Amino acid sequence: MVKRRTVLLGGAATAGALVIGWGVMPPRQRLHPSDPLPQTRGQAALNGWVKVGADNTVTVMMAKSEMGQGAHTGLAAILAEELDADWAQVRLEMTPIDDIYNNLATVVDGLPFHPDNDGSMKAVAGWLTAKTMREVGVMMTGGSSSIKDLWLPMREAGAHARAMLIRAAAAQWGVQATECTANAGWVEHTAGQRATFGELAAMAAQQPMPGKVTLKEPAQFKLIGKPLTRIEAPSKLDGTAVFGIDANPPGLLHASLVMCPTRGGKVARFDAAAAQKLPGVKHVLEVAPYHGGTGGVAVIADTPWHAKKAAAAVTVEWDHGPAATLSSETVMARLAQALDQAKGFGYHSAGDVDAAMQGAATTITADYRAPYLAHAALEPINCTVQFKDGAATVWTSTQVPGLARRAAAKALGIDDEKVTVHQLLLGGGFGRRLEADYVAQAAAIAKVAGGAPVQTLWSREQDTQHDFYRPACLARSKAGFDAQGQLVAWHNISVGQAIVPQVLVRTFGLAGAGPDKTTSEGAFDQPYEWPHARIAHEIVDLPLPVGFWRSVGHSHQAFFKESFVDEAAAAAKQDPVAFRAALLQKHLRHLKVLQKAAELADWGKPLAPGAAGEKRARGVALHQSFGSIVAQVAEVSVGADKAIRVHRVVCVVDCGAAINPNLIAQQMESGVVFGLTAALYGEITLKDGQVQQSNFHDVPLLRMADCPQVETHIIDSAEPPEGVGEPGVPPIAPAVANALFALTGQRLRALPLKLA
Structure with a gap:
């Protein structure tokens, strides 16, 4: 223990003791802000x-x-x-x-340690990271x-x-x-x-x-x-809730853009003569590709319609940038080549997996694939900025108000303290509003407006085609069994882009270094007691920008892992629930969640045919993410047209102390719908560097008529609360895929799920 008196020594000893003293103290108080809170009368x-x-x-x-x-x-x-x-x-x-x-919590949880790791290195790293984030996070x-x-x-x-x-x-x-x-x-x-x-x-x-x-x-x-x-529910019901898109300060002008169709491109030259002749047009200007975004030309006008029509009249010659030749086929070919050669950074290992594989009586191997995905929040990208008298006011939907303020200040060439940010409600975020590209863009546009506030609003098509996408990813899994059919070895290697290094560059101008946990989360940080295992990821650099998408790496790694667990169970000729239970004997919380889901779903009991006489089957998946444990059992049928229909999902969650059961149930339901949308329809494809999808006709959402009945059961727990916003997403795709195998005998190893 470091005594206070050790910091009273002089010279170098003082500096060293101060550092040690800082290291052993907890994060500084989080009760009192730097400046007094604004207070109204009374x-x-x-x-x-x-x-x-x-x-x-x-x-x-x-x-x-x-x-x-x-x-x-x-x-x-x-x-x-x-x-x-x-x-x-x-x-x-x-x-x-x-x-x-x-x-503090997100960055600490982002350290690449297995949840079962209770060593001193993890404790010290978490302690120091929390302290650092308190000061400079x-x-x-x-x-x-x-x-x-x-x-x-x-x-x-x-x-x-x-x-x-x-x-x-x-x-x-x-x-x-x-x-x-x-x-x-x-x-x-x-x-x-x-x-x-x-x-x-x-x-x-x-x-x-x-x-x-x-x-x-x-x-x-x-x-x-x-x-x-919900405390904000009345305002949403009576229409008084204010989202980013609702910002309406006096004298508001409107900006519309034409952006390079190739993600990350910029303007080579443009002609605004035709646009400037149209009604209501105030300004036409070039906009740089801020914070990893895409360049374009903006038109400021008196109404959104006038701005949109004028933007369409601008003639632009584009510099398409490094993504100009990128296609979905080249992306997948590059990832497949990397998978064949990959060794990767090892995130988790146990025993001697190579020796165990060599000594196994039988082995199985399978490759899995997941595509790029867009966020597709219902509220399209928007930001309102007023730049007047050397200061700025920003009205926006953001998940990072401090970074939004910094981005606006940098675009305007002023100090951060001269920017006031009004955080408004978000019509969906899912990680897209962790970026600041649209804030910097809106600030740069407002800079020329002579002190008037300007709302920059993207179209739905621009939102879809200029996103920071969930990375495409490939994975190869291999399992070994002894002569009795018991699992003795597990090996997984995945390849794909890394999000964190890109975010560090475009947000802070920092070159990312070291492992990125998000690449392998959902694969390595799981509770299964594999006797011998190695789980790794190889980063592949590609020119398409990627970002955080709801449940991040878990969104696809859970599909790979839980689908292959089912393959292993089938190879061992064991029931999928029983097979998982055998690998959870030291993880009683996980075992309880799994068994409760099976019980509530009537696992093992015959399913009656549906109303139309169609056959149905169940599939199961168990996954831990963001500190919470979720098991889901999906009840699935297939139509004559091979359309996949999910009728019922039993969802059991242990998220620690349940702060509000209603919120937890809502988020599990939301996660199932969001995850099913991705599992059944979600895909972003590229041709000549351009995203082929544009709106909800080709980026469909799960319709209300197709939503399953979701039954949520919350495990009572005295543990501290964990996350609930994302853990409902990862298990649903593998649960559906596993049900489809039980129903049809087809093993689907690529998302979105499509029957042959």
Whole structure:
């Protein structure tokens, strides 16, 4: 243990001791921002996370973006629980940009360690990473981390504020604070005196910050664990909710673009003469390919229609860039060649897999494939910027407000502090709004507007064809069995692009180095007790930009892994559930999830024919991602036209403490629908460097009439909460593929799933 006195020595010893001392201390406090929170009349800020008004409203400061996942409701409930507020008095306000709101959990979880690794190296790396991200990280909503990241900070903020309110009441009444309690927005004394939080707020703000506070035990929870209604639901129902596309500051102008059809291309030269003659046109300008985006020409006009018509009238000669000759065929050929030669970076190994394979009585091998995918959020890319008097205001839907501010500032040539970002609701994010290309682009366009605010809005086609795509990926799996049919060896190698190095370059200008966990997550970080195993990934560089897509590497690696587990079960002539259970004897939480899903789905019992007399079959998949364990059993049929129909999905999840069962069920259902859309239809193809898909007619979504019945069961748990926004996605594709094998005997090893 490092004593405080060691940092009092002089010279080099002092510097070394300071570094050691910094290393062993926990991340710095996350209660108080660098600058006081903005307060309206009658409000009192008790810390960086909560303000109490004289009208007895409790305003929870929200550092995470709301994109339909319910983070605002869950996080507000956590703080309100420890504050002992009444749910009806809770309001929300987006936080300013400050380091106390940096996301620590996502980056720590991104370290390439196996979940079963409990060694000192993992502990030290996680500790130091959290400390570093507290100081130089980013505000971010992603990685299914909102609740996990703020579980303790929000609880501590609520508990500290409660203690200050109680102290204020005790001082006002001349009693001991230990004689007072908080309950449903009131502070009460044992003798019967009562005061609302609002009556005590101003005095509470003057109280010294309490030292260590005692957090509630789960048995004391009144809000956590309850199916509270979503806090933003009324505004979405009555139309008052404001999304990025709804920004409408006075004097708003509108910008439309024509962008290079080749992803990553730019303008060689353009002629705007015809466009400038059209009604309502204010400006026509070239726009550079910001932050890994694509260049183009923008038209600013008085209405969206005028801007769109004028943009179509611009004549452009393009510099198509390095992706000009890229096609889906060349991509897959390049990946196939890499797979044949790959050794890859080993993310997980156990025993001696080569010797075990050589000694195996039988082996099986299979290759799997997944395509590029677009995010296809319902709200297309947009951003509104006003640049006036050397300062800027940005209205946008973003998952990274700090990076959005930085991107706008850089595009405008001003300091970050001169940019104000208004975070609005997101009409879907799925990782696309982790990028800042569209913010920089909108800022550059607004720079020429003479101080007027300008909304830059992409068409649906531009959104689809200028995305940062989920990487295409190939994988080869091999399993070895002994003479009794028991699995003795497991080998997996995958090839594809890496996301993190690209993000580091386009966002921070940093050259990425070291392994990228997202390339192999879902393959190496799983609970199966393979006696001998090696799991690796080989990075293949290609000119198409890739980005984070809902569940990231898990989205395709789960399909590869769980499909091949089923192949191994079939080769061993074992039931798929029993085969998995045998590999989970030391992982009781996972085993419980698997067995519960099988029980609820009536696994092993005959399925009655459907209403039209079609035959049905079940398939199972188990997968761990973002800290949560999910098992899904899909009930599937095939029509005479070979159309695949999923009728029922039983979904069991262990996500640690269930903050709000409604939110968890909604996210599991959402994950199933999102994952089924990708499994049955999702594919981005390229020809001459250009994306061939454009709109929902050729990037279809799962229709309501085709949605299965989804039954979610949440395992009761005393563990800390884990992610729920993404873990419902990965298991559904392999569960459906495994059901199709049981039904038809065809083993589908490529996404999207199509029967021969």
